[in-house]
Amino acid sequence: MTRTRTAILISGGGSNMEALIKASQSDPDYPAEIVLVISNRPKAAGLTKAASLGIPAVAIDHKDYDSREDFEAEMQRQLISHNVDFICCAGFMRVLTGQFVSNWAGRMINIHPSLLPKYKGLNTHARAIAAREPWHGASVHYVTADLDSGSVITQIRVKVDDDDTPESLSQKVRAQEHNLYIRALKFALLDFTPRDPSTSDKR
Template sequence: MPDTCDVVVLLSGTGSNLQALIDSCANTDSPVRIRAVISNRADAYGLQRAKDAGIDTRVLDHTAFEGREAFDAALIDVIDTFNPQLVVLAGFMRILSAGFVRHYQGRLLNIHPSLLPKYKGLHTHQRALEAGDSEHGCSVHFVTEELDGGPLVVQAIIAVESDDSPQSLAQRVHAQEHQIYPLAVRWFAEGRLSLDEQGALLDGQLLAASGHLIRI
């Protein structure tokens, strides 16, 4: 593993998790270097965050392509010009093709606003409240061909309060996303985190099915 780990971030929206990564990289001993931020939406505020931090940006409009595979092939071409060791999904609102996922096997991370395997997909906070869950949270995982189904790296667990709304729950979960995503990216950059056929490994040890748990 090189002294510096080059990272490309993909996003579609405001980029709050990108900002958390940028802030964590400001630490002088951080091995993480964000080489580029790529969005499928030209109006994504995350692009402005990247520009403010002096990070290269690219826009690749998915509507300009004939289908998912064509877009993903073009996206691979753009990403690979930066030769990253790691690709980070930070609110990238696209379902990725199997070919894309295979191309970045073992070096593609995502964050999801639930305690996976619960509540894959959308509206996770509403679903947790409707189910009467006492705990909720967020998960960082390696991306595989199964949507929101790759091996878990780290989860942050928060208590659901009796007066929580989807909005209040989302706000508290977001705060934890901004803690655990930079942590997982740093683990990878330091050579501590990897993926093999058994699952996610931290310091050479197979992580439990739930990943590394942080209870808030």
């Protein structure tokens, strides 16, 4: 089978990234081939993990660029040079411009720690507890110009107990995230058709 060349964007430890890479490497029928990892933080532990798994790992420090557009232009250059057709954001802590998102519309997904459309943005676990939610969870969704607002591919939910703290609730959710993202990426690629390579320089 022809697998979709996929990049992962990270900012930290890369636990979801690692799960996706291992799923891709252990199952020849998995529809994604992870070919690149990019981090906006040069000291992100996920870069070392990716390299140890044989995946090209590139640091592009956003602080080195005068604008988001310049930073994203370098990301775009790396993505095109590695013939990437699909992007997974996995703990990538940068808000992307509308132009970059438009270039990758329908081919970029993100994992978010809440049951979207609830609790977009940050501090989702604390907000769910403060609202006395009985259930919390995580969602994988398509990335759009509006933060955490794209169509949801799939979700998992966990029970919020009376004694939960943001830290304990985060651990519950994270324990389910890896399998969620593996399933979601597989589902997203079921009907995915890569672009004609002749148009890749227009992304």
